[in-house]
Amino acid sequence: MHILITGAAGMLGRKVVARLVREGLAGREVSALTLVDVIVPDSPVGFLGHADCLSADLSTNSIAQQLIDGRPDVIFHLAAIVSGEAEADFEKGYRINLDSTRDLFEAIRHAHLADGYRPRVVFASSIAVMGAPLPYPISDTFHTTPLTSYGTQKAICELLLADYSRHGFLDGIGIRLPTICIRPGTPNKAASGFFSNILREPLVGKPAILPVPDSIRHWHTSPRSAVGFMIHAATMELGAVGPQRNLSMPGLSATVGEQIEALRRVAGDSAVALIRREPDATITRMCEGWAPGFAATRARALGFTAEDSFDQIIRAHIEDELHAPH
Amino acid sequence: MHILITGAAGMLGRKVVARLVREGLAGREVSALTLVDVIVPDSPVGFLGHADCLSADLSTNSIAQQLIDGRPDVIFHLAAIVSGEAEADFEKGYRINLDSTRDLFEAIRHAHLADGYRPRVVFASSIAVMGAPLPYPISDTFHTTPLTSYGTQKAICELLLADYSRHGFLDGIGIRLPTICIRPGTPNKAASGFFSNILREPLVGKPAILPVPDSIRHWHTSPRSAVGFMIHAATMELGAVGPQRNLSMPGLSATVGEQIEALRRVAGDSAVALIRREPDATITRMCEGWAPGFAATRARALGFTAEDSFDQIIRAHIEDELHAPH
Incomplete structure (x- = not known):
């Protein structure tokens, strides 16, 4: 093939x-x-x-x-x-x-x-x-x-x-x-980058900036x-x-607040403490126009599967990126 | 301009x-x-x-x-x-x-x-x-x-x-x-042509062929x-x-049966008698996949208007095509 x-x-x-x-x-x-x-x-x-x-x-x-x-x-x-x-x-x-x-x-x-x-x-x-x-x-x-x-x-x-x-x-x-969350690599300048940054960086002891309120809901896998x-x-x-x-x-529909609570469960308060809130009105306004989540009824019926919780998404990152051979 | x-x-x-x-x-x-x-x-x-x-x-x-x-x-x-x-x-x-x-x-x-x-x-x-x-x-x-x-x-x-x-x-x-109904001119070979043919032709005393059941619903203006x-x-x-x-x-959502009853009201039984039913399974199957009608909520709110009844559609044809100077 x-x-x-x-x-x-x-x-x-x-x-x-x-x-x-x-x-x-x-x-x-x-x-x-x-x-x-x-x-x-x-x-x-x-x-x-x-x-x-x-x-x-x-x-x-x-x-x-x-x-x-x-x-x-x-x-x-x-x-x-x-x-x-x-x-x-x-x-x-x-x-x-x-x-x-x-x-x-x-x-x-x-x-x-x-x-x-x-x-x-x-x-x-x-x-x-x-x-x-x-x-x-x-x-x-x-x-x-x-x-x-x-x-x-x-x-x-x-x-x-x-x-x-x-x-x-x-x-x-x-x-x-x-x-895609958690995107591996280094923080990039995409407006949506923070969804990954606030998890990936604290998981390795580095700070990350959160430009939007905890209430923002988005769609991840x-x-x-x-x-x-x-x-x-x-x-x-x-x-x-x-x-x-x-x-x-x-995919998984989650608020930023739910992402952060999953990080707390997987990596503790010290990881969460590395997230620095620096509200950005422009990024917040962009995010409010993005998809909060899909029913994905047809795709699920056709056998496509994704994570049920942000804990799973974070654990997949740890297994695939942090524990995997480089 | x-x-x-x-x-x-x-x-x-x-x-x-x-x-x-x-x-x-x-x-x-x-x-x-x-x-x-x-x-x-x-x-x-x-x-x-x-x-x-x-x-x-x-x-x-x-x-x-x-x-x-x-x-x-x-x-x-x-x-x-x-x-x-x-x-x-x-x-x-x-x-x-x-x-x-x-x-x-x-x-x-x-x-x-x-x-x-x-x-x-x-x-x-x-x-x-x-x-x-x-x-x-x-x-x-x-x-x-x-x-x-x-x-x-x-x-x-x-x-x-x-x-x-x-x-x-x-x-x-x-x-x-x-x-578009009633399309002026002569019968054409478009699969949707009959929607116009069964009205336009009888209005001038000519026969027309109806290839689908009266129950077919479609969207007209x-x-x-x-x-x-x-x-x-x-x-x-x-x-x-x-x-x-x-x-x-x-537009106007109507069944073929409703079209025919409007023709009867405007032009009488003799006009309706000119419609010859010749069922065509292929055309019927195509029609069943066509749009039965739209809410058109935004367009109406923005000031777009269309007919409320097939009687109006037929009368518009008579005024614009049959009584108008050629």
Whole structure:
């Protein structure tokens, strides 16, 4: 089995690769991995099959064609520029997040017309396809009215994925990822970064800044669960899914206060004491427009699972990031 | 005031032009009309301003640029290929219905960046952005999961319209038109044609074929109301609309049986006797997936109005098509 991963050097991409190397895909051996990103993805450690690690800008013309010439059986399409960059650079956002995806789908369609090729395509979408005002919980039939160009580009790619699937050109499934928490690494400048920072940093004895009130509610899942969504999406039977190919994933709806109490249970008062409250009106206002939580009824019925408590999310981080070999 | 209309030779385009010539736009005089379509639109009868009637394929490169060079104050973007053609010719559908729209929006964005240009753009969308299973009535927050490429293309253009508006490049409003009934002209081959045929033909003593059961419920508005939506969208204050720029229009939800009883009230049993029932399982199955009706709460609150009964729809047809000078 040959698997292509775009955005393979990103946080999620690297974790998907590691899991595929460790476990294969639903018991099937992975014989070839094509890993592509704007920086050269690391060669997959311990992988015995054939690995191609490519640095490429997917928005340049012939790349999609070239990737599809290898006829990968499964494609994880994770490549994107993030929300802030897509908002600041309108043209780059549309070029990378929309046009590259369409180029990839077009290359697949042409291959389908040539020889019946029809890969499974797992597309990483986002809860940013939703825009305020948002109810809680958000039902599976709630409309997509994004309030960012990033969310707009993801929503458009979802529509393309469904239409290309309906025509039989590819076998697509779109995964609306919750906010990933706890994001490993160092604090970044994303407005949503604090959700991870206030847990990750105190867990290793470092201070973290909390810019919003404890009452802010948001929608989270661990990196481990996000990888699980990707793997399940790549292997599940799509017969039961029908033409609506984009699914809001399960996750955990929690207030910042609930996050902090989970940290207290897992790591004690001394960890919580490292959180410094520095209210920021701009970030607070942004957060108030973000998704408080989804019903995710369809996804749960289709076998997608996530954490039930923030204690589990914190423990997953400790197991996967702090106790794991580096 | 300079107004650009794409798709100006179509049924709706011609009626919008006639109304603008007759009444101006919200009391403002129309000094220039640019009318464009794949066939040369008719020169607007009785128009005293400057009219440019152009035959052009909007999907060729420089046309959008050229149209925007004239800096029209208001743009009615009605051009599209229909559902059946977009489904049969995948590439043409995306080229005409999506890429042409994006080219137009991009030309506007570049003009905005050059000199602050920011026209009102009224985009003709469609209830085809919705796909079965559909509730009745469909709320304003129901998701767009189209089951045709045409509906997909309209849904994508809606997302672009909202994003370009949010960035301030244009002042857009998307109008999800109900099925137009009674469509003037001759019976066409569209699967939905019978909704009009069974009224229009008997009103002039001709037979018509009904391929579905009387129980089929669908969502209708007259050509007169559709023109009214366009004019209102071009002139309304957008402050109250906010970032969600695409509106499901009001209309009339009626079963085929209710249509027929309205025909009986307006034109008598002899007209109804001209309807010949020839059940068609394929058309019936398609109809069962179509929108039964919308709440249209936002649009009504924003001042959009439509007929309350099929009697009114039939009388509007008699006044506008059968008694009007030709």
